[in-house]
Amino acid sequence: MANFKALPIAAAVVASLAAMSASAVEFHGYMRAGIGQNADGGGQVCYGNGGGAAHYVGRLGDECDMYAELTLGQEVYNRDGKTFGVVSTIAYGTWESLGSVQGDSRGNSWQADAGGAGPWNGGRLSVREMYATGKGLVGDSTLWMGKRFGQRKDIHIMDLFYLMNSGYGAGIDSLSAGPGKFSFQWVQTATEQDPALAGVDTSGAPYLRSNKLDARYSLPVFGDHNIEVVGIYGKPTLTDAQKATASDEFKDGGYLAMIEHTMPLLGGFNKVAFQYATNSLVDGLMTNFGGLNYAPWWVGANGSTGYRFLDHGVVKFGKSVELGYALTYSKSDIDDADAGDAWRDFERMNVVVRPMYKWNDVVSTALELGYVEQQGNDAGQEKTDLSKVTLAQQWSPLQNGGFWARPQFRLFVSQYGGDNAEDADTMFGAQVEAWW
Amino acid sequence: MRGLWFACVAVALAGCSSMLGLESPGVPDRDAALAMREQAVPCCTAPQQLKFTPIDPKFSALVAIDGSEQLVEFKSGRSFVEAWRLPANRAGYGIVIDSMIRGEEVFSPALLLLDSQFNAVQYISSEQFVYVPAKGMNGDRLNYTLNIPPELGATYLVVLTTDEALSGSTEYIHPARAYAEAQSLSDPNVPNPKAKHSPVGLLDVRVEGTFVTPVGEQKDVVDRWVGSLWGEGSAATATETATTAASAEQAARAVPDSSAAMVVAPAAVATATAVAPGSMLAETEALYNDMITKAVAARDIDKALKLVEEAERAGSASARPLFVEQVKTLK
Numbered sequence: 019m020a021n022f023k024a025l026p027i028a029a030a031v032v033a034s035l036a037a038m039s040a041s042a043v044e045f046h047g048y049m050r051a052g053i054g055q056n057a058d059g060g061g062q063v064c065y066g067n068g069g070g071a072a073h074y075v076g077r078l079g080d081e082c083d084m085y086a087e088l089t090l091g092q093e094v095y096n097r098d099g100k101t102f103g104v105v106s107t108i109a110y111g112t113w114e115s116l117g118s119v120q121g122d123s124r125g126n127s128w129q130a131d132a133g134g135a136g137p138w139n140g141g142r143l144s145v146r147e148m149y150a151t152g153k154g155l156v157g158d159s160t161l162w163m164g165k166r167f168g169q170r171k172d173i174h175i176m177d178l179f180y181l182m183n184s185g186y187g188a189g190i191d192s193l194s195a196g197p198g199k200f201s202f203q204w205v206q207t208a209t210e211q212d213p214a215l216a217g218v219d220t221s222g223a224p225y226l227r228s229n230k231l232d233a234r235y236s237l238p239v240f241g242d243h244n245i246e247v248v249g250i251y252g253k254p255t256l257t258d259a260q261k262a263t264a265s266d267e268f269k270d271g272g273y274l275a276m277i278e279h280t281m282p283l284l285g286g287f288n289k290v291a292f293q294y295a296t297n298s299l300v301d302g303l304m305t306n307f308g309g310l311n312y313a314p315w316w317v318g319a320n321g322s323t324g325y326r327f328l329d330h331g332v333v334k335f336g337k338s339v340e341l342g343y344a345l346t347y348s349k350s351d352i353d354d355a356d357a358g359d360a361w362r363d364f365e366r367m368n369v370v371v372r373p374m375y376k377w378n379d380v381v382s383t384a385l386e387l388g389y390v391e392q393q394g395n396d397a398g399q400e401k402t403d404l405s406k407v408t409l410a411q412q413w414s415p416l417q418n419g420g421f422w423a424r425p426q427f428r429l430f431v432s433q434y435g436g437d438n439a440e441d442a443d444t445m446f447g448a449q450v451e452a453w454w
Numbered sequence: 455m456r457g458l459w460f461a462c463v464a465v466a467l468a469g470c471s472s473m474l475g476l477e478s479p480g481v482p483d484r485d486a487a488l489a490m491r492e493q494a495v496p497c498c499t500a501p502q503q504l505k506f507t508p509i510d511p512k513f514s515a516l517v518a519i520d521g522s523e524q525l526v527e528f529k530s531g532r533s534f535v536e537a538w539r540l541p542a543n544r545a546g547y548g549i550v551i552d553s554m555i556r557g558e559e560v561f562s563p564a565l566l567l568l569d570s571q572f573n574a575v576q577y578i579s580s581e582q583f584v585y586v587p588a589k590g591m592n593g594d595r596l597n598y599t600l601n602i603p604p605e606l607g608a609t610y611l612v613v614l615t616t617d618e619a620l621s622g623s624t625e626y627i628h629p630a631r632a633y634a635e636a637q638s639l640s641d642p643n644v645p646n647p648k649a650k651h652s653p654v655g656l657l658d659v660r661v662e663g664t665f666v667t668p669v670g671e672q673k674d675v676v677d678r679w680v681g682s683l684w685g686e687g688s689a690a691t692a693t694e695t696a697t698t699a700a701s702a703e704q705a706a707r708a709v710p711d712s713s714a715a716m717v718v719a720p721a722a723v724a725t726a727t728a729v730a731p732g733s734m735l736a737e738t739e740a741l742y743n744d745m746i747t748k749a750v751a752a753r754d755i756d757k758a759l760k761l762v763e764e765a766e767r768a769g770s771a772s773a774r775p776l777f778v779e780q781v782k783t784l785k
Contacts, residue, residue, distance in 0.1 A: 046636040089638070107638070133603055147638065169640035174633075181640075192641075236643060244643035280643040285558075287630065287644040332630065337483065379556075415593065422629035453636050454589075 042092075047454055049086040052428075054122055054447030061122035062445045065404060065434065067114040072178040072306040075388030076370035078433035079408035081449065082122040085111040087146065100154040107120025107167070108149035119440065159193035159201075169201060169234070171278070171291075173330045175372050175386070180291065180328055180346075181276065182302070183232050183250055183309040205230045207252070209313045216435070219263040226268070228254045228298075228312040240281075243407035248276040252299055252312030267319035272297025274309050286340075286421075288331035291308045300324035304350050304362045317352065317362050332421050340421040342372040351395065364399070366392035376416055384410045384428075389436075404438040425452035481520045484559045484652040488620075490521040491532050491653045497524040500684055501572040504537045506610055511541040513661040519561055519613075521652045528683040530564075531617030534653055538611045541661065546603040548666030551613070552658040553583070555594040555626055558647055561655025562619035565600060566683065568610040573763065574682060575606050580619040580651075584670030587627045594626040594649075595658070599668040607756065614683075615653060623648040734769035742768075743776050750780040 022297035054062025064082035066073030073080050091105035113123040149164025169191065171181040184258035189203025208225040218226070229252070236246040252418070253271035278291035295303050298318040302308035303326040318324075330344035376382045391403035398413055410430035414423040431446040482490065489686035498504050504524060523534040541547075553561045563583060583596040602608050626649055630642045651664060743767040749758035765773035 048637060089636075167638035170638060171640055172637075236641075238643075242645050246643065282645055286649075287642065289642075420629065422633050453633065 044062055044089075044091040045454070046089040046091070047087055048452070049084075050081060050449060050451045051084040051086075051124075052081075052447055052449030053084060053124065054445055054449075057444035057446060060125075062447055063122070063440075064120040064445075065406070065438070066177065067120050068111065069114055070305045070307070071120070073176050073388075074366070074368040074370075074390035075347045075404055075406035075434070076386040076408065077177045078175070078372060078384060078386040078410055078428075079430035079445065079447070079449075080406060082120045082124070083112045083114050084124055085109070086250040089147065098154075100152070102153075103151045105147055105149055105151065105166075106145070109144050109146045111142050113142065128256070156190060157193050161189075162191065163188040168203065168205070173328065173346075174342050175330075175342045175370050175387070176346075176368075178306055178344075178346070180250065180293070180308045180326070182307040183230060184307075185310070186224055189232070192236075195235070196237070198235055200284060201232075201234045201236075205232060206311070207312045209311070209316060218268070219259045221259065223257045223260060226254065226256065226260065226313065226315055228252050232307070232309070242282045244280040246276075246278045246280075248274075248278075250299065250309045251272040252297070254312070254314065264315070268315045270297055270314060270319065270321075272299045272312065272314070274299040274302070276308075282355060283333050285334035286332040289327070291328045292325070293328075294323070294325045296323050297321065300350050300352060301362055303348050304364065304366070320353035322350065322352040324348065324352070336421065338376045340374050340376070342374075342421055343370065345369045363396065364392050364394045366390065373422065374412070375418070375420055379416055380413055382412045382414070382416060384408075384412055386410070402437040404434065404436040406434050407433055408432040424454070425450055432441075459627060480573050481518050481556070481654050481656055483557070484650055484654075487521055487652055487654040491525065491534065494525040494532075494534070496527040496532070498526055501568055501610070501612070501731040504535070504610075504612070506537045506539040508539040509541060509661060511543060511547070511661055511663060513541070513659065515659060517657040519657065521654055526614065526684075527612065528616070530683055531615075531620065532653075532671075533614040533616065536611075536613040536657070540602070540609060540611055541705075542603075544604060545663075546661045546665050548599055548600065548664065549611070550597070550599050550658075550660045550662065550666055550669075551583075552586070552595040552597050554656045554658060555596070555624065555649045556656060557656065558649050560624055560649040561653070561657065562596060562615055562622065562624070562651040563598070563613050563657070564616055564619065565598065565613065566612040567600075567602070567608040568612065569607040570609040571760070572610070573760075575608055577683075580616065580622075582673055584672060585624055585626060586670050588632055597623060597669050599666050599672065601665045613657070615651070620651050620653065623650045625649075627628045651660070673691070697749065733773075738768065739765070739770050739772060742770055742773055746773060746777055747780055750777065755781075764778070 054432075056063055063074060063081050064080045065071075066077060067082050068083060068085050070080070087107055087109045089105065089107040091103060093101055093103045094100040114120055130238075141246045145165070146355065147164070147166050149162050149166040152161040153159075155161050159243070165186045167182070167184045168187070168189075169181075170179050170184065172179045183205055185205045187203050187205035189201065189205075191201045191203075192199040193201070206227060206229055209225075210224055231248055232248070232250045234246060234248045236244060239245050251271060251273045254269055256269065261269065272295065274293060274295040276291060276293040278289055279285060280289045293303055293308060295308075297344070298312045298314040299309060300318045301313075301316070301323050302310050303324045308326075326346060326348035328344070328346045330346075331343075332340065332342045336341050347367045349365040350363055370386065370387070370388040372384055372386040374382050374384040386406070386408040388406045389403065390405075391401055393399055393401040408430055410428040412426050412428045414426035416423045428449050428451070429446075430449065432444070434443045483489075487514045490625070517536060519534050519536060521534060526533060526535050540549075551563060551565070553563050562580040564580045565578040566574060567577075569575050578598055578600065580596075583598045585598045586595050588594045600611075625646050628642070628644050628646050630644060631646070634640065634642050651754060742761055746758050746765070749755075749761060758780075762773045762777045
């Protein structure tokens with residue numbers, strides 16, 4: 019019997035094609051790399067880094083390193099509304115110093131800075147994240163355990179992570195509770211004992227350890243706006259041997275409280291945040307990585323306090339102009355029991371603006387202006403400042419991303435000024451930054 | 455000296471703005487495009503009058519709809535169209551159509567497939583396009599994967615948009631949110647923007663040699679669409695079913711785009727004048743019915759369908775019920 023084929027059955031054909039598998043590997047990442055030169059001769063000099071020094075005059079044309087993060091994640095189970103996934107992130111970077119002036123550690127294909135760690139000198143490799151997630155287990159939240167960057171908050175143009183309670187931990191993200199979402203996590207800090215500290219017995223337990231408990235609540239207000247409150251409480255947890263020999267100030271807990279308001283503005287957004295911290299959590303307000311370290315044996319013991327105000331955003335003007343901007347003010351009051359704390363004991367104000375003009379779908383020009391001034395709290399400290407003007411010609415697929423479009427190829431020239439701009443004041447180079 | 459040097463480099467950089475840039479399509483913004491749409495003169499009142507550009511089996515290109523295209527006054531609204539003659543392909547193949555979201559605007563496409571006689575064989579309404587978020591270096595877009603089996607007999611593809619689509623918008627993921635997801639940051643708590651649907655836009659079109667797995671969740675295309683977006687005349691309210699004999703009784707699928715039945719283009723002159731059903735001469739009606747019966751018996755369903763459509767255009771009211779009856783009893 020002949021098969022009866024009436025009309026074209028597109029369905030039969032299409033139905034035989036499975037929809038795209040939900041368990042494809044998700045590949046995300048970030049990279050920056052390039053080359054630079056001091057106009058007066060010598061390698062590029064930068065005044066900020068991707069780490070503790072952030073970029074208080076803005077990061078455009080102020081990056082002397084190569085840095086990359088490669089993140090692989092996969093959903094491994096999906097049934098009955100429950101999904102499980104695994105995420106890992108490896109990071110690699112060339113050497114960066116802790117000081118306020120960075121040398122350029124990039125060179126030929128194998129070599130970086132001679133003094134740095136391997137591989138092949140000057141390269142650093144690290145497992146930054148290794149965690150698993152479970153959704154649909156506790157309400158609509160995501161349960162996670164492992165090593166994770168977590169719910170970081172950043173100001174991109176300054177490479178400043180004003181909240182970064184990252185590390186090994188366990189927690190629950192974005193559980194609907196009332197009109198908003200609640201998140202909670204337990205994370206730890208562990209540091210090797212500072213040899214300069216006298217007296218703490220670390221035999222058998224070379225790490226001094228703190229627990230941090232982090233609770234957040236985010237809720238929409240006034241329609242499109244959003245308010246988020248964050249509280250982090252840090253408390254050392256010492257072994258009996260450590261407790262017996264540590265001074266009392268190393269046993270105190272401290273906290274960081276933060277409130278942030280987000281609002282849509284001019285086709286983009288504006289965020290205003292205020293942070294207040296006590297004891298060792300002051301550390302992250304004065305450098306980079308707010309909420310990361312609770313280590314009163316390093317810095318900020320004895321009732322130290324500090325606060326920071328931030329306002330930042332990305333907005334658009336018409337079809338061709340976008341603007342990223344940031345303003346921060348921080349002040350600490352660190353008990354100077356340890357002279358090594360002095361470099362966190364100061365007051366700082368900085369502002370960065372990065373307008374960009376889009377010529378067409380691919381080409382844009384950006385100008386970044388940055389200014390920072392700070393003054394140490396100790397008597398006799400002078401106010402010092404640093405300024406930067408960077409002009410960059412950029413190529414990136416701007417069709418949709420605009421300010422956020424990557425990869426972005428740049429030719430830049432930077433000029434620094436102010437008290438802290440040593441003799442190295444004009445740099446130029448080429449850089450690419452990408453994230454995906 | 456330093457300052458002068460700095461200024462020279464700055465000027466040199468700025469001056470290179472367009473020379474070193476890639477040529478990018480100049481697509482007007484939505485307001486300008488709506489004005490162009492009103493002012494443009496419609497080119498055609500029937501599909502036969504469209505100028506179709508042939509595309510080859512390896513076609514892959516960015517196609518800008520910028521207001522210089524042919525304008526057709528469909529029943530669903532005025533639209534600039536892309537009109538392509540599809541590659542002659544014995545095997546089935548797929549066409550992936552991405553409409554890129556740019557500057558908070560996007561062209562919301564609908565697709566019309568025509569056979570060699572310019573009869574509509576398939577219509578994909580704009581609601582069937584799926585929003586696909588930016589991934590890697592590919593931007594946010596509206597996507598549809600059109601898999602064309604050879605039995606469909608599709609020869610021409612017309613890409614258009616409708617008034618109903620133009621009144622809508624597509625919510626897409628804010629680029630700051632995509633950045634946060636990629637970089638393990640907390641959600642930025644900003645509302646997602648909405649891209650307004652525009653009469654112009656940028657398409658990324660790719661023809662593949664075989665069927666293509668859809669990127670997004672697409673509704674399965676089940677039925678052969680019979681209807682018309684052009685003026686009055688051959689608009690059918692009943693459609694054929696694309697099923698085996700066992701389910702030939704299934705109700706026909708309605709005209710999918712409700713707006714297609716709404717507005718009748720005022721200036722359109724129908725090529726086929728509307729003829730009231732039942733007004734056909736008895737002899738010619740019988741003639742058609744006979745030919746339909748013979749075609750079904752010979753299992754030439756394509757021909758039978760064409761006969762039914764012709765007969766209906768001429769005013770037959772019995773051709774279609776007869777065809778359905780014939781198909782039911784076919785073994």
